[in-house]
Amino acid sequence: METPKNWLVEAILVTLFCCQPLGIVGIIFAAQVNSLVAEGKIEEAQRKSDDAGKWVKWGFGLGLTFIVLYFLFIMLAVVAGEMG
Secondary structure, three states: OOOOOOOHHHHHHHHHHOOHHHHHHHHHHHHHHHHHHHOOOHHHHHHHHHHHHHHHHHHHHHHHHHHHHHHHHHHHHHHHHHHO
């Protein structure tokens, strides 16, 4: 069986640039993957990898959504300021 992806780098990047709370949860799950693989608990490691991936993807999605909405709000404020 193939070693599960640990998502640690992605979780750290999401924590730094997108959504800290979800990124931290992703780091917690990602940090467990390698030690579980070393213990031979591949199925449990795969579950933790899946969990880490889920939190990373949600964190990235929410962070990206927030950034897009923020820039739309700024653009709307600029347009409204020019009209008023």
